[in-house]
Amino acid sequence: MDKKKIAITLGIVCLVLTISICVQINTVKNANSTVAQSFTENSLRDEVLKWKEKYDNILNQLDNSEKQLSKIREEATKNDTTASNKEEQITLNSNLLGITDLEGQGVEIILRDDPNATRETIGVLDDISYHIIHDADLRYIVNELKNAGAEAISINGQRIVNPTAITCIGNVIKVNDEKITSAFTIKAIGLSESLAGIDRPGSYVELLRENGIEVTIKKSSKVKISKYTGAISAKYMNLQK
Amino acid sequence: MILIAIIIGCIIGALIGINIPTIPYTYSGYLAIAIIAALDSVFGAITSSLKKNFDMKIFISGFFVNAILAILLTYLGKKLNIDIYLAAVVVFVGRMFNNLGTIRRYYVEKITEKKGKKPEEKSQEKVNNN
Numbered sequence: 512m513d514k515k516k517i518a519i520t521l522g523i524v525c526l527v528l529t530i531s532i533c534v535q536i537n538t539v540k541n542a543n544s545t546v547a548q549s550f551t552e553n554s555l556r557d558e559v560l561k562w563k564e565k566y567d568n569i570l571n572q573l574d575n576s577e578k579q580l581s582k583i584r585e586e587a588t589k590n591d592t593t594a595s596n597k598e599e600q601i602t603l604n605s606n607l608l609g610i611t612d613l614e615g616q617g618v619e620i621i622l623r624d625d626p627n628a629t630r631e632t633i634g635v636l637d638d639i640s641y642h643i644i645h646d647a648d649l650r651y652i653v654n655e656l657k658n659a660g661a662e663a664i665s666i667n668g669q670r671i672v673n674p675t676a677i678t679c680i681g682n683v684i685k686v687n688d689e690k691i692t693s694a695f696t697i698k699a700i701g702l703s704e705s706l707a708g709i710d711r712p713g714s715y716v717e718l719l720r721e722n723g724i725e726v727t728i729k730k731s732s733k734v735k736i737s738k739y740t741g742a743i744s745a746k747y748m749n750l751q752k
Numbered sequence: 753m754i755l756i757a758i759i760i761g762c763i764i765g766a767l768i769g770i771n772i773p774t775i776p777y778t779y780s781g782y783l784a785i786a787i788i789a790a791l792d793s794v795f796g797a798i799t800s801s802l803k804k805n806f807d808m809k810i811f812i813s814g815f816f817v818n819a820i821l822a823i824l825l826t827y828l829g830k831k832l833n834i835d836i837y838l839a840a841v842v843v844f845v846g847r848m849f850n851n852l853g854t855i856r857r858y859y860v861e862k863i864t865e866k867k868g869k870k871p872e873e874k875s876q877e878k879v880n881n882n
Contacts (some may be wrong), residue, residue, distance in 0.1 A: 521801075522758060523760030524793070526765040526768075528762075528771065529762045529765025531766050532787055533772070534774060534783065537770070538779060540784075542780070561777065561778055564777060
């Protein structure tokens with residue numbers, strides 16, 4: 512009887528012990544994979560991980576408080592027409608700024624580099640760089656979408672906002688300082704018929720297709736575009752007096 | 753009996769532990785020292801159960817108080833910028849080796865007793881040499 516009791520207690524303790532050992536092993540393994548392996552300076556790595564954790568926590572907090580703020584705003588403006596007008600304006604402005612997740616009718620354009628382009632298939636006379644997508648192509652398409660009345664655009668999840676630049680850095684393209692590569696998914700919200708007109712005869716999209724680049728354009732009644740996650744700063748601009 | 757319970761506990765614990773989410777990296781240092789303390793308690797328990805003076809109250813209180821004290825020392829060490837947890841590790845691991853030695857002797861004696869008189873004398877000499 513007494514031995515049984517001892518055995519059960521020891522079994523439970525060992526259970527707890529192995530659980531915590533496994534958790535610890537997993538934690539350390541994850542920590543090593545999030546920071547480069549060659550980063551052997553232990554205290555430095557600790558610091559980095561702690562800051563990263565803090566950053567993630569604060570980002571979550573920010574998200575939560577933004578949600579709370581919008582809820583409070585909604586409640587505060589319920590029975591007040593002037594206030595609800597202001598609230599509508601604020602929502603519209605933040606939608607235009609790109610700091611909210613949006614959804615609406617529009618198009619989804621998927622661009623893929625020419626899958627058949629190799630030195631052998633295109634020959635010596637052709638230039639292989641025609642068969643891959645460049646930053647200029649993306650800029651052209653974004654421009655055309657804007658011209659067709661797109662209200663919100665994103666490329667591979669990167670929202671096109673006022674300070675967005677689409678630039679080429681070697682073998683990748685940088686949008687909002689984030690590196691993206693083929694395949695590119697360009698989402699745009701607007702009147703889907705007029706946005707889909709980007710695929711008209713003789714258009715830039717046609718030119719891309721002639722070069723072997725795969726372009727698929729899909730009209731949709733529910734395009735979802737995520738918000739701009741960076742910071743928008745205004746250091747030098749002031750209102751005119 | 754005790755051995756079987758320990759093995760079953762370890763297997764189930766490993767299965768659960770693999771599927772449990774990880775803890776924040778900031779606290780992994782504290783968990784590590786708590787693990788060492790718990791391991792020490794388990795070895796102590798095995799030794800005392802072999803000596804037949806196992807006391808449940810002492811074991812349970814030792815398990816928690818040792819782990820908590822080790823965690824507190826680690827925390828204090830981080831605040832004072834000195835690695836106090838090393839002292840805890842040294843003490844726990846030293847005790848673990850002591851207990852392991854007792855367990856080893858117990859089983860070695862048991863096996864040699866079973867084998868008969870001649871080998872027993874030999875082992876007795878060995879024990880004395882140790």
